[in-house]
Amino acid sequence: MHSYDYALLLAFFALVLLPAPWLGRFYYKVMEGQRTWLSPLLGPVERGCYRLAGVDPATEQSWKTYALALLAFNLAGFGLLFAVLLLQGHLPLNPQHLPGQEWSLAFNTAVSFMTNTNWQSYSGEASLSYLSQMLGLTVQNFVSAATGLAVLVALCRGIARRSASTLGNFWVDMTRATLYGLLPLCLLLALLLVWQGVPQTFTDYVHALTLQGADQVIPLGPAASQIAIKQLGTNGGGFFGVNSAHPFENPSAWSNLFEVASIILIPVALVFTFGHYVKDLRQSRAIIACMLALFVIGGATALWSEYQPNPTLNSPLVEQTAPLEGKESRFGTTASVLWSVTTTAASNGSVNNMHDSLNPLSGMVALVNMMVGEVIFGGVGAGLYGMLLNVLIAVFLAGLMIGRTPEYLGKKLQAREVQLLVATLLVMPVGVLVLGALATSLPGPAAAVSNPGPHGFSQLLYAYTSASANNGSAFAGLGANTTFHNLMIGLGMLIGRFGYILPVLALAGSLALKKSAPVGQNSFPTHGPLFVTLLLVTILLIGGLTFLPALALGPVAEYLSLGL
């Protein structure tokens, strides 16, 4: 590692941690409808939206109505996107005259963007019109992140409120999250990215005559505006096929720093938002500490692994340094690993290097980050509501150990809450192990792998983990654009999204109804180092027990066979 590597790591942590307390408070004020400096500008837009949609912002919803509203809105978004993708050949803003997507691919893409996954079985520059990218994908990039944020604040209210039957209003939460929470930051990031070299134009692709006289087509488009939200909204779907490895999507070391920090900027801030809801910032600091510990353990392991030269390339003719296959020169090893760890810890899924070519243990860190359920900062909203589920499980385990009714912040956890928690524990095993086993054991689907040996299995394992965790990154050699994988990966994404959202809302509704018991001397404190350790162990144990056998067959077997 050189001085610029340390400078990058320092700048990254400074950019995501320093603004978090301020930004977290801003999100609390915005979601609770308090006045901020953006209100004079965006207030009229917000009120106009409610008037046109026939929404009364003062009316609150029970958890069931909140969930139905969320499902109706997501269904409408899916329908619109599915139609745009199928029909793009007949729609305007299509300078390259690209045809519509095949139905199973359009289904996969529409589910993928609606669920904030952004798994991509297509290459943007070769198959999507400017209209599909803008009116179709960019919109879902915004509202899927806003949906995650809405579910999070519903859960926060459920924990904070006493004897309440409502959780807020989904229409209001979604609108505020989009307008105040995402748009202003995206405008700022998009312009920073254009300054660094990301295109933003509506002109046709340009034909160039190369220095040696060959023909070269230069793909363009409104890229910066979409890349900004794909990073900030933990979406991850690239404008170009190779995502943020593409020099137009991520032109320099500086654009790389801005993009990688944007991945977890909002998820880190939201932990403080939670602290404001429950009026106890010590809880936020404990959760941040646990997330940071998991992030640093994974990051350090992946960095160490990725600096090992590949032993199969050992020859006196070949320089023996950290592997560069699938990596860009302007990023090098450290920036590539930092991105891989961040994008899988948060459910972003954009890549600046090809995960298929990572050393086995660095690839395994990416897998583990997703397998623990995207709770290490995680997606916008989704990361923290996933983490709060783990917090409740840890509290339940602590309650079993000391023989008292478990309670979190004064709320007793009883049979119904524990049943709902267990339901969410089943999401990842079903999505990864059941669907993954199906894909691996059927000869047709299994033929999609492109690498021999254990790594081929890892490719399928990665695909179904990425889908169920709503991440969207891939071991991209996998030929996933088949009807089977398009439909099954689509199913995995739906299970991974709504398998969490519905129990979380039910849990929020159930917690909101409860009275709050005073936090007494006998309550188990949930902000000290003891609880952070218990939480850490809970997360690793649940993930470890479920996925260790699968990891042993994939990355661990590859690691041992390489003799690294």
Place this chain on the structure above:
Amino acid sequence: MTTLVRPALSLIVLMTLITGAVYPLVVTGVAQVAFPEQANGSLLRDDSGQVRGSRLLAQPFSGAGWFQPRPSAADYATVSSGASNLAPSNPALAKRVGEQAQALYVPAQGPVPLALLTTSGSGLDPHLPPAAVAYQLARVAAARQLPLPALQALVEQSTLHPLVGPPVVNILALNAALDQLAPASK
């Protein structure tokens, strides 16, 4: 149910207008005024105004008189871009790297830098680390009949040192500058 249908449909339409139309148009408007060069693809033009490429996208070069960029798994295709996605354990990777090393190896200069033997993530990596450029200096200088120090000075001028990333040389810009200095024999 009707209480859900109207807000769902009107809000998806409103959000589509705001985030799918107004937002990209505002970004485009500001970008085209503030950074027109970058917003339109950082195009490289010759004296006659003909577009010769983009500073950000690699081009293939053949011949000893040009600096070679990173190898490309997609043969420098721009539509669509692509990577090899070869696993470190895939024998095809070791075979390809071994063959490429045989072709590039210069005994006096030691082992070939890995950047010249491995394909990039995008297949369009416009840069090389300085060491991978230095490995090609003697060959290019001989082919262009240039004194080595003049070429070294040109490379040093073209080297970028970002604070938060490794130093790199833009190969397309370097080759364009090289052709101004000493045109390649046609």
